[in-house]
Amino acid sequence: MQTRKSNPITKRRKQFGSQFLRTQIFGWRSVKCTFSSMASTVDFRTLVDQSCRYSDEFVNIYYDCIDKRRRNLTRLYLDKATLVWNGNAVTGRDALSEFFESLPSSEFQVQSLDCQPVHEQATQGQTTLLVVTAGSVKFDGNKQRYFNQNFLLTAQASPNSDQPVWKIASDCFRFQDWAN
Amino acid sequence: SDSFIFYLSEHDDRVGGPKRRNRKGRGPFRAPLYSNQVSQPRHRGGHGGGGGGAPGPWSRLQDDDGDVTMSEVINVLCFNLNYVCDLIGVLHFDCICVWPQIPYGKKYDKDWLLSSLQSCSVPFHAVHYHTDGNKAQFYIEDSAIANALFKASRKITDKDGYKVTVIMNSCPPPSLIYTDLKAADLEHLKQCMAKRFDGSQQALDLNNIRVDPDLVSQNIEVTLNRRNSMLAVIKIIEENIPELICLNLSNNRLYRLDDLADIVNKVPNLKILNLSHNELKTERELDKLKGLKLVELSLEGNPLCGHYKIQADYVSAIRERFPKLLRLDGQDLPPPIVFDLEVAPATLPPCKASYFCSEEIKNIILCFLQQYYSIYDSGDRQPLLQAYHDGAAFSLSIPFTLQNPSKSSLGEYQKDSRNIRRMKDDPTTRFRLIKHTRLNVVAFLNELPKTQHDIASLIVDATLLAFTVSGVFKEIDGKSRDSFRAFSRVFIAVPAGNAGLCIVNDELFVRNATTEEIRRAFVAPAPTPSSSPVPTLSAPQQEMLAAFSQKSGMNLEWSQKGTQLSLSTKLSQVCFVNSSTCTVHTYRELKLLLSDPWCIHRVSAGS
Numbered sequence: 020m021q022t023r024k025s026n027p028i029t030k031r032r033k034q035f036g037s038q039f040l041r042t043q044i045f046g047w048r049s050v051k052c053t054f055s056s057m058a059s060t061v062d063f064r065t066l067v068d069q070s071c072r073y074s075d076e077f078v079n080i081y082y083d084c085i086d087k088r089r090r091n092l093t094r095l096y097l098d099k100a101t102l103v104w105n106g107n108a109v110t111g112r113d114a115l116s117e118f119f120e121s122l123p124s125s126e127f128q129v130q131s132l133d134c135q136p137v138h139e140q141a142t143q144g145q146t147t148l149l150v151v152t153a154g155s156v157k158f159d160g161n162k163q164r165y166f167n168q169n170f171l172l173t174a175q176a177s178p179n180s181d182q183p184v185w186k187i188a189s190d191c192f193r194f195q196d197w198a199n
Numbered sequence: 200s201d202s203f204i205f206y207l208s209e210h211d212d213r214v215g216g217p218k219r220r221n222r223k224g225r226g227p228f229r230a231p232l233y234s235n236q237v238s239q240p241r242h243r244g245g246h247g248g249g250g251g252g253a254p255g256p257w258s259r260l261q262d263d264d265g266d267v268t269m270s271e272v273i274n275v276l277c278f279n280l281n282y283v284c285d286l287i288g289v290l291h292f293d294c295i296c297v298w299p300q301i302p303y304g305k306k307y308d309k310d311w312l313l314s315s316l317q318s319c320s321v322p323f324h325a326v327h328y329h330t331d332g333n334k335a336q337f338y339i340e341d342s343a344i345a346n347a348l349f350k351a352s353r354k355i356t357d358k359d360g361y362k363v364t365v366i367m368n369s370c371p372p373p374s375l376i377y378t379d380l381k382a383a384d385l386e387h388l389k390q391c392m393a394k395r396f397d398g399s400q401q402a403l404d405l406n407n408i409r410v411d412p413d414l415v416s417q418n419i420e421v422t423l424n425r426r427n428s429m430l431a432v433i434k435i436i437e438e439n440i441p442e443l444i445c446l447n448l449s450n451n452r453l454y455r456l457d458d459l460a461d462i463v464n465k466v467p468n469l470k471i472l473n474l475s476h477n478e479l480k481t482e483r484e485l486d487k488l489k490g491l492k493l494v495e496l497s498l499e500g501n502p503l504c505g506h507y508k509i510q511a512d513y514v515s516a517i518r519e520r521f522p523k524l525l526r527l528d529g530q531d532l533p534p535p536i537v538f539d540l541e542v543a544p545a546t547l548p549p550c551k552a553s554y555f556c557s558e559e560i561k562n563i564i565l566c567f568l569q570q571y572y573s574i575y576d577s578g579d580r581q582p583l584l585q586a587y588h589d590g591a592a593f594s595l596s597i598p599f600t601l602q603n604p605s606k607s608s609l610g611e612y613q614k615d616s617r618n619i620r621r622m623k624d625d626p627t628t629r630f631r632l633i634k635h636t637r638l639n640v641v642a643f644l645n646e647l648p649k650t651q652h653d654i655a656s657l658i659v660d661a662t663l664l665a666f667t668v669s670g671v672f673k674e675i676d677g678k679s680r681d682s683f684r685a686f687s688r689v690f691i692a693v694p695a696g697n698a699g700l701c702i703v704n705d706e707l708f709v710r711n712a713t714t715e716e717i718r719r720a721f722v723a724p725a726p727t728p729s730s731s732p733v734p735t736l737s738a739p740q741q742e743m744l745a746a747f748s749q750k751s752g753m754n755l756e757w758s759q760k761g762t763q764l765s766l767s768t769k770l771s772q773v774c775f776v777n778s779s780t781c782t783v784h785t786y787r788e789l790k791l792l793l794s795d796p797w798c799i800h801r802v803s804a805g806s
Contacts, residue, residue, distance in 0.1 A: 067630050071619045103660040103667075106551030123545040131618040131708075133596040135633060138588060138703035141664065141691050149665070151689060151706045153598060158547055162441060163464045165598075167687040167708055171664055189662045193669060195685065197550040197658075199715060 066136035074134035074150040077172060077185065082127040085119070092119050097175065097186040104192045123159040130154040137171065146174040147188070165195040319351035380431050384419045389435050402445035402471070405432065409451070423451040424478075429458035437465040438714060445471035449497070454478035456487045463490040475528070476500035485520045495526040504528075553659045564659060564666055567692075567700045572652045576672075580645045587637035588693065588703045593644070594633045595707040611648050611679060612709050640705065648674045653720045665691045665704075671712050671720045683712035683720060 084092050093116045096102075102109040102118065109118045129152050137147035150170040157163040171189045380388065391413040395404045408414070409422050421428045436443055443466050453459075453474065462469065469491055479485075479501040496517065498504060507513035514532060518524050525532055555561035567586075574582050597609045597616045609616075617632040634640045650672045657670040669687045674680055687708045695701035712720065 063635055064630055067633055068626055071622075071626070071629055075619065075623070101556070101662045103554050103662060104548065106554045106658075106660065107548050108554050108556070118548075121545060122547065129620075131596050131599045132620045133594055133617045133706055133708075134619060135592045135594060135704050135706060137691055138590055138592070138693075140588065140590075140693050141703050149689060149691060149704050149706060151596065151708060153596070153687075153708055153710075157464065160467075160543075160545070161547060162467050167667075167669070169665070169667060169689045169706070171691075189664050191660045191662070191665070191667045191689075193658075193660065193667070193687070194550060195687075195710070196713060196715065198719075 063136075070134045070136045070148045073172070073185065074132065074148055077148075077150060077170070078129055078132055078152060081170075081187075082129055086125050086127055089119055089122075089124070095187050096190070097173070097188050100187050100189060102190040102192070104190075105194060105197050123161065125159070126157045128154045128156070142173065148172040148185075166192060167195060168192045315355045316348060316351055319354045320347035379427050380419070380421070384417070385431060385435070387413065387417050387419055388421060388431065389439070392432070392435055393439075396440060400445060401440070401443055401468075402447070403436065403440065403443055404447045405451065406447050406473075407450035408432075423448065424453050424455075426458045430461075433459070433461055433465060436462075441466055442468050444468055445473075447473040449473050449475040449477065449500075452478050454480065456484045460487040463488060467492075469493070471495040473497040474501065479503050481506070482516045482520070485517065489520055491521065492523055493521040494523055496521060496524055497528055499528045553657075553661075555659065555661045556663055560661055560663070563698055563700060564661055568657065568659070568668065569654065572654055575644075576649075576651050578649055580641060583644060584637055584641050586700070586702055587640055587705075588701050589637055590635070591637045591640050591703050591705065592633055592635050593640040593705040593707070595709065597708070598710045608679060608682065608711065609684075609709060611674075611677065615643070648679065649676045651675050656719065665689055671716050673720070683717045684709050685712040685716050686710070 081092075081095060084095065093112050096112060096115055098112055099110065100112075100115065102115060104118070109115055131153045133151045135149045137149050139145075141147070148171070150172060152168045152170075153166065155163055155165050169191050170187050172185045173188045174183045175186045177184045391408075391411055392403065392405070394413070395408075395411075396402070397404070405423065409420075411421075414421055421432070423429050423432065436446075446462075446466075446469055448459075454477070456474075456479070470493060472488075472491070472493055472495070475497040477500070479498070480503055482503050484503075498517070504513070507516070514527060517527055518532075518535065522535055522537065525534060555564065571583070571586060574580060574586075594617045595612060595615055596618055597612050599618050599621065615632060617629070619629055622629045634643045652672040653670055657668055660667045660669075667687060667689050669685070671683060671685050674682045674684065689704070689706045690700075690702055691704035692700040692702045
């Protein structure tokens with residue numbers, strides 16, 4: 020079992036029990052949950068429930084942002100995040116910013132959402148979620164298309180507050196009929 | 200929209216005097232007339248009076264005296280002619296749909312009833328005859344037939360001595376008998392549309408398509424004022440000629456444009472539309488096509504044109520919907536003065552094939568996938584246990600559509616599909632549908648239908664942390680045998696052993712493959728066409744090949760690509776030479792040597 024580091028987060032968690040504080044700023048924040056060993060099913064259940072809640076919230080925020088507040092979108096990404104968009108790779112905040120700027124305005128409709136907590140072995144203990152979405156999108160000037168997308172969200176310490184924030188570490192997007 | 204109801208009273212005039220029977224109501228039964236409109240059914244194209252006018256044939260049958268019993272009657276339901284009843288095999292559009300309800304009609308032999316009616320009136324085709332509770336119901340076509348049926352009222356006496364009376368009601372058209380076009384019919388329709396397509400103009404002429412001889416000869420009913428026909432046509436356009444510029448839908452008896460609305464999204468380049476000689480009653484129908492950047496529109500021959508006394512009003516009403524319109528009903532319009540707000544919309548970046556963040560990763564992943572799918576497609580997925588981490592997690596999802604959810608042929612996957620947006624109130628199911636630990640994961644994978652993946656066409660998007668595989672597979676057993684599916688699968692893996700991978704997270708999204716995807720699937724590489732005749736093996740070459748084959752004991756196959764000949768043989772017949780020890784191994788021995796199937800080794804294939 021991992022040793023729990025004593026930090027303000029754990030203290031707060033003990034204080035409030037299993038309640039998770041969430042506040043909405045331009046992005047969204049959540050209290051980091053220190054995960055113990057993945058082998059324990061009790062913990063796994065908790066992880067699954069949390070991942071569902073967070074991914075639902077994330078999806079609402081992300082697609083609203085990409086449709087209506089495109090300029091703010093890169094704030095949701097890690098500095099070194101990678102986006103693979105229909106086979107085009109874009110890495111780093113600046114490149115991402117330029118890329119999203121170049122896309123026409125969009126209208127996304129997410130039709131299905133699935134998520135999993137990512138095994139700690141893949142992330143060196145950094146809390147990570149896999150979020151998988153599918154739906155349709157209409158970019159201005161183009162016809163409506165179906166898409167598949169998946170994100171890896173990772174909890175990062177934020178310089179702006181003592182609460183960690185979720186950031187997109189990787190983003191993979193593809194039209195279902197990309198070859199046409 | 201008007202609808203009219205006639206309700207005629209029943210009259211118990213059985214031979215032998217009235218007998219007391221179970222009546223629904225007490226006392227004289229006379230239903231009120233819902234409306235005083237006694238007019239004939241409205242004729243197409245006219246604006247005939249909804250009210251007033253000469254009494255039609257129906258009124259003759261109204262009884263003036265009261266005492267009736269709720270005996271066997273046929274209710275004739277008269278639909279508002281604005282609603283077209285989608286009848287199977289109907290050739291006419293403006294029809295009175297007879298929806299005869301025969302209480303206790305269930306006891307009647309269908310044949311007796313129909314033939315009796317026919318003998319008293321005219322031959323007709325009863326469609327969708329069925330019983331509903333105690334009533335018998337069916338549909339017929341044609342106002343003339345309905346007329347005749349009315350005349351047959353009370354001319355038929357059944358064996359119990361009751362006379363059959365005709366009653367009319369109105370009701371909205373039933374949606375029971377909407378049928379989709381079958382796949383074979385869709386193919387014919389597609390061919391028919393191809394003939395009507397002019398590639399040089401990007402124009403499609405669907406004028407009066409219903410009577411197209413190609414369709415009529417195949418007995419295919421394509422009536423564009425029915426939702427399913429229109430949707431089928433739009434789908435064919437979307438899949439084959441989405442760049443269409445000019446579309447002619449004249450003479451198709453269109454009375455509403457709701458079903459055409461999708462064309463705004465699916466055929467965004469449409470500039471010229473011909474809706475002339477249809478049944479559009481109001482310009483408000485055009486609101487449903489708002490968003491189309493029409494330059495030319497034809498509406499003449501629609502009832503809506505008659506609404507405008509002043510041409511200018513007409514033009515401005517249409518231009519309100521299509522501000523860029525330059526030509527209406529064949530007449531040039533003065534160009535509108537616009538505001539220069541239009542910015543050319545940004546184009547999307549071109550779509551590319553697989554992406555790998557490094558060559559090394561590429562090799563590892565490709566090798567992994569090769570091995571993974573060879574086991575996955577083998578019929579027993581148990582060996583995949585070695586590919587998964589102890590604490591691995593797996594879940595699957597399928598597309599969610601509100602329309603026709605029952606039509607999803609992804610039945611095998613539906614019950615395990617995890618769409619957490621639809622499971623917010625059900626955390627238990629949400630949890631159950633994630634398979635956790637490799638035993639559970641592989642056990643579940645083994646239950647999924649057997650597959651054959653098109654390995655050659657897999658697309659991989661790989662970052663350091665995860666890789667997404669998309670492609671196509673075919674189901675090779677079970678209920679959905681030979682169904683083509685497309686998938687998108689995310690693998691998160693950690694390094695294992697010698698340049699191997701171990702999966703910790705696996706999410707699979709499955710959908711049905713599109714026709715385009717099916718067409719491209721499993722296509723063996725075609726020989727490159729050359730202008731000169733393709734050389735075949737000369738006689739001496741063939742001899743040489745035969746001799747070599749015999750001496751080596753190998754079954755050789757040769758294939759030709761242009762002028763290039765290649766030999767191939769089964770892997771089991773190839774020898775592997777370990778260049779450092781100079782030992783020769785068969786493929787089988789080699790496999791045993793490399794006991795960890797998840798490692799990559801450099802081997803040289805002996806020949």
